[in-house]
Amino acid sequence: MMTLSFLQTPSAAQVPGLPLRAGLGLKNEHFTEVLDTCPDIGFFEVHAENYMVAGGPFHHYLGLIRAQYPLSLHGVGLSIGGENPLNREHLARLATLIERYQPQAFSEHLAWSTHGPVFFNDLLPLAYDVAALNRVCEHVDQVQSTLKRPMLLENPSTYLQFQRSTLDETDFIGEIIRRTGCGLLLDVNNVYVSCINHQRDPLTYIDALPLHAVAEIHLAGFAEDTDSLGERLLIDDHGAPIDNAVWQLYEHVLARTGPVATLIERDNQVPAFSVLLAEAQQAERHLSRGRP
Amino acid sequence: MSLLEDFAAALLASDQACPAGLFSSNGADPASRFAVYRNNVHGSLINALATAYPVTLQLVGDEFFRAMAGCYVQASPPASPLISEYGATFSGFIQGFEPAASVPYLADVARLERLRVRAYHAADALALEPQAVLQQLQTHTELGTLHLQLHPSLATLDSRYAVVAVWAAHQTEGAIATLNPWHAQGALVLRRGLEVKVFAIDSGSVAFIDSLNQGAVLEKALAHALEASAEFDLHQCLALLINQAAITHLSLEHKVSP
Known part of the structure; x- marks a missing residue:
């Protein structure tokens, strides 16, 4: 059954959004370099929570950079997959930030980060059952009606599965998108990390997603560990260059979707801006291959 | 206890217990994988404190600081998704942290660094x-x-x-x-x-x-x-x-x- 917000808001993939180019996560250590060199980049993305401050350099620089580039606002603290009601104060802060910077896209995660009084500062996994599906859909509806725009939901990277789950992750995501009209932020690195960790085929996983709803792609690097059996355990740490396997998977996605706005994410061990720019240019080469 | 209640409690618990109801598809011990979440939570919060308190860290060294910050994370985890505000009570915690007593000015340096973060975003x-x-x-x-x-x-x-x-x-x-x-x-x-x-x-x-x-x-x-x-x-x-x-x-x- 379709909910009201689907009827009220056009689906995210149809809204004029980010340019079909490569973008970069904006790090504060690169503020002045970006303004001084005006790099040829499709868009910048920032974590919404970092800009929920009263004033100072963060707003100063983001204002200047926003005047020159399209912007994607990426939330990490809404806890859409949580069991608690959404934090209305936080949602109001998001609305204020969106009003101020008019980003071309707003995205959040299929995960939880708050439970009871504690914020865990991590994207934590949920069991995929009907109760969770209803809850997440209500939360996405609430976000979209408060922000008066469609949001994008990002597929998670996970290390464990819940015995209680009764739905596949891809079906769970497909149903949220069908019911709420939100878009899909397809994190290709998350697909690869989760599929290796759960012994799934990444191509099959991708093909089971509602690819028509993909409005943005994330690419990032992972760290590698081993579990109690000594088997590969990939950790989504955003601290390394993008792996070849992820580039190949990206190529597979683009063949199915056509060009999609693609973000290079690096949040740890942030290298020189030129290194990130080179990764963005590599993504642009993949994107241009898909153009007519 | 709800499913996430159990998960949330185990993330901050001082023992290494893994909540029930979890599995790895390859049959690996779920505890070895739950540890990734525990490490991510603790690591990200300790890193946030290390970034906000660089001189406090230098005064006691990386290893000591991370152990002290780890104790603080367990005692006072964040109550808000605004991580720039996390650690407002850290200097008070340092004041009462017995192993740091040999550096009596440590808490005041932490207070000063807190005021710097506050001023930056004011x-x-x-x-x-x-x-x-x-x-x-x-x-x-x-x-x-x-x-x-x-x-x-x-x-x-x-x-x-x-x-x-x-x-x-x-x-x-x-x-x-x-x-x-x-x-x-x-x-x-x-x-x-x-x-x-x-x-x-x-x-x-x-x-x-x-x-x-x-x-x-x-x-x-x-x-x-x-x-x-x-x-x-x-x-x-x-x-x-x-x-x-x-x-x-x-x-x-x-x-x-x-």
Whole structure:
């Protein structure tokens, strides 16, 4: 059954959004370099929570950079997959930030980060059952009606599965998108990390997603560990260059979707801006291959 | 207990227990994978504290700092998704942290670093140009009843230790050798433009600035300052505030007629 917000808001993939180019996560250590060199980049993305401050350099620089580039606002603290009601104060802060910077896209995660009084500062996994599906859909509806725009939901990277789950992750995501009209932020690195960790085929996983709803792609690097059996355990740490396997998977996605706005994410061990720019240019080469 | 209640409790628990109801598709022990979440939570919060308290970290070393921050994370996990605000009670925790007692000024250095983060993100406000302040001061005949409104980023700290000297010594190489931390010092922290600045001030200046910040008129603030220290130098303190563009507004007290 379709909910009201689907009827009220056009689906995210149809809204004029980010340019079909490569973008970069904006790090504060690169503020002045970006303004001084005006790099040829499709868009910048920032974590919404970092800009929920009263004033100072963060707003100063983001204002200047926003005047020159399209912007994607990426939330990490809404806890859409949580069991608690959404934090209305936080949602109001998001609305204020969106009003101020008019980003071309707003995205959040299929995960939880708050439970009871504690914020865990991590994207934590949920069991995929009907109760969770209803809850997440209500939360996405609430976000979209408060922000008066469609949001994008990002597929998670996970290390464990819940015995209680009764739905596949891809079906769970497909149903949220069908019911709420939100878009899909397809994190290709998350697909690869989760599929290796759960012994799934990444191509099959991708093909089971509602690819028509993909409005943005994330690419990032992972760290590698081993579990109690000594088997590969990939950790989504955003601290390394993008792996070849992820580039190949990206190529597979683009063949199915056509060009999609693609973000290079690096949040740890942030290298020189030129290194990130080179990764963005590599993504642009993949994107241009898909153009007519 | 709900499913996530169990998961959430285990993330912060001091034992390494893994919540029930989880599995790995390859049959690996779920505890070995749950540890990734536990490490991510603790690691990200400890890293956030390390970023906000760089000199506190240098004073005790990386290993000690991370262990101390880990204890704090368990005792006081964040209550808000605004991580820039996390750690507001860290200096108080350090004060009572027995293993750090051999560095008695550690908590005050942490307080100073907290004020720097606060100043960095504080609201913007247009400061008066030094010339404009001087002009206004010269035209007012009743200076004692003046209200000085200070920049939202501005805060002070009173310490039994040379907290600014300790902090400053860690901003430049080789300055630590001559450092004497064993005397009282106050700190003034403010943001000028985009830059956070730290000044050493005396206890009279701390009292004076705190009084102004609480809305006292100039003569009352002066009285408080002289109570705190008979050697308080009004001229020097005002000059610092004016030259650092710390004053955003000047107004005369509105006297209510009887």
